[in-house]
Amino acid sequence: MPHAEISPTIRLFYTDDGSGGGPDDPPLLLVHGWGADSHQWSWHIDALAARHRVITVDLRGHGYSSVPETGNTPRAMAEDLNVLLDRLDVPEVIAVGHSMGGQVVSILAVEHPGRVRALVTLDPGYGMGQDLAGSFPEMIAGLRGEHAHAVAEEIDRWCTTSATPAVIRRWHKRRLYGMPPHVLAEAFEAMFTAPGAIGVRPASDDHLARRGCPALSIWADPGRAAWEEGLLKQPGSKVVCWEGSGHRLHEERPAEFVRLLEGWLRAR
Template sequence: MPYVQVDGGRRIFYAEEGSGPDAVLMIHGWGCDGSDWAWLMADLSRDHRCVAIDNRGHGRSAGVPGAYAPRAFAADALEVIDRLGLVRPVIIGHSLGTLIGSVLAVEHPEVMRALVLVDPVYHGEDARLAAVVDALRRAPHEVAAELYGDFFYSERTPSWIPIWHRRRLLGTDEGAVLGTIVGLQDGTDGLGRRVVAERYLPRRGVPTLAFYGGDKPAEVALERRLQRGPLDAIEFWPEHGHFLHQEAPERFATAVRRWLETLPDSGRPT
């Protein structure tokens, strides 16, 4: 069965494709599920073992009321790595998944080889995050759908993508829709807060490739300050939106492969 049991029997759904000496773990964003990575899996699975999970409370994975902070999501991903025997996978995260992957890169760098970030979301200002949470408390699905429409797409977004996203978002448990954003701004663990991220993220202990879409010069500037070594890199695609990996899947896969080729073969068992 394509489930990993975590945390006393709760189930995390995953899909797996391909095989090879190197593994990849793909982690989706808020209101999404592992199907976000279908295009990238089709490419990388030619020579990688690829696993895409549904985060807790999303897709086919069980939720945990009140427990949607980035560290909680990361604990699930860590168990998936262990239970599936993934040997130092490259972790690829989008949106919320960039926080989950970053927690693992700070707290457990020994379990992973590298980190790919797709339009990170650790730049939130406190007042803005608080206003979003207040609005979500009143109408989680409706406000979330408005946020998607207002901020996540570009002129290059195919018309079918927002329709697919909206259907999936509205099918996500409203507790997870609200709780995930609450977790982004919850005190010193709220990694969606810029003031927290600026202190925490410099501790990431693996090579990192970050993609940014849209008009985000300040966010890209922060990412440059977070870079730690010669293998760290940034791809800035201002003509694309938050789901740039879906808007330009072939270009995205090519860029990821090109960067992976620069890494040492440290993910391979000896």
């Protein structure tokens, strides 16, 4: 299982599986969410690698990758991925991101449009309304406080429903408590309240208007699904809502996610 040298201070852990697809089929790049790591894709890698090359990565500050004291932001993470793909001699990918990872791959597609042929975002960390945004400063203060992991666990409660399997709840709770608190705080702030953040509308609208590739977006919230559907202009784009699912809908419904992704890729 290799690491890639991204800069003198950043090494990214990644895995590279499968070799399927035709010569013109770009690899899938799978990007995890806030407070998680690439193990999040353990439910999907085998099925996807049967037909595709699949690259998964631990973002900076997460998993087995480097943990810098500062710079743990979606924009820096997107730049890391761009360098990683250079290191792997991969010119173009289908970028798949969950939650914060949805922000990261969306930024990658905007800042490096030739790098991303298509996007897949899973309950992405953008499109939040101003009503919810009002609670973010208090959450960030808690993440910078004495009980950061307990605050992160409380934030994480909204990610599940009564139908979420216990193993998913347990895995993510354990992962959160293993995270460096400063990464949790810095990444959350950079997603939603820091200058240049794209997580809250109208900044989300402005960002999505800059994307030039087709996108498949899967939501648990019908309101945010309808919002993004009104913004996707690229031919072949599609929005799906799995109402009643938790935030980690691809983990709760892994086989259905793989079928939906494969079907969308074939239809493009």
